[in-house]
Amino acid sequence: MPPTLSDGLLAIYPHITSRDRQLLQLLDDHQVLTTDQLHRLFFLARRTCQIRLNELRALGLLDRFRFARDGGGSQPWHWTLGHNGHRFQAAAHNRTEPTARASRQTMQRLSANPNLTHQVIANEFFVRLSAYARRHPEAQLTRWWSEATAARQFRRTITPDGHGLWSVTGATVGFYLEADTGSESLTKVRGKLDKYAELIRRASVRYPVLFWLGSQQREEHLHRLLRGRRGEVPVATATHDADPAGAVWLPAGTTGRVRLADLPSDHGEPRAENPNFDDDGVFLV
Known part of the structure; x- marks a missing residue:
């Protein structure tokens, strides 16, 4: 029986660490982070960070882009979810699995966004x-x-x-x-x-x-x-x-x-009938 798309995703599971899952979730939440930002968030050595990001890119979990810098050179790499990263996060959150075209369009819209x-x-x-x-x-x-x-x-x-x-x-x-x-x-x-x-x-x-x-x-x-x-x-x-x-x-x-x-921060007075507070009295929505 020929392998299915889900089989292909399952095949890379043994290569995904708990740190990788945190990284994928953060990019799912916040769309784009630079190499330097990911280094400070998850790694001690910059070289280790660069190697791991490229390994995740080879697995299709991440993708990246960068633009030319005015005056010469290049801007830093900006990292996003790759197609397999989008698929993995969709499975993790019970969302419809995106097509390769949809993942590619998401990347293109993000990279071309004037508010990047x-x-x-x-x-x-x-x-x-x-x-x-x-x-x-x-x-x-x-x-x-x-x-x-x-x-x-x-x-x-x-x-x-x-x-x-x-x-x-x-x-x-x-x-x-x-x-x-x-x-x-x-x-x-x-x-x-x-x-x-x-x-x-x-x-x-x-x-x-x-x-x-x-x-x-x-x-x-x-x-x-x-x-x-x-x-x-x-x-x-x-x-x-x-x-x-x-x-x-x-x-x-x-x-x-x-x-x-x-800084002063007043979380308000939680009330039993108010669903906007959590169990610790912290404002939710």
Whole structure:
């Protein structure tokens, strides 16, 4: 009897480690990560990372692309799920198995997406937190939601670039990420806070909105715009060159920078009839 497509997928199972499964799940959730990001997330040695990624590519579990760099050279490799990676994740989550054409189109749409740089920057924020947690056992990124997941979970009341829960020594801070690339006016950036205010009124949960900005000058301009705004929504800013786990966050209306773990974060009051909280009283949706 000739082998079927599922037989072909089963044949590579002996080559898939538990780390590989975590890597595939992360790419399923967040679509694209660079070699350097995957190195910091899963590997100690860069060479080991490069070898393993190419082995997974040879198995059809991963695929990659990169563009020319302005001025010469190439940008880093951007890794995505390959066709077998899409098939494996579909099986893991009881989704319809994609065709080779569908997998190829997904790759093409992702690589040609004009918002690709923005997506990589947003992912970089969470990669840095995850890398920090690898080095510091007392810290943990307990939730990392992509833009698509956050929009779905929050029923599009808000559409942050990401949402997370950051825990240090048992204390948990929830936050919403707005990764800024400078493509929007700061007036429009400030206007995003209206939807967060609406969510606070609806759910009584006050998580800080983190504006991660491309330059100190842009950060200073945003703070000037925020001066006339009521403090209903907690806001803090930092720049892309900063480690988001550190004392780099400048809350609106203050002059001193604090750690992410020290930002105010009110999870609200869980009630028995409110399905938006988990067993630990942490806001879900």
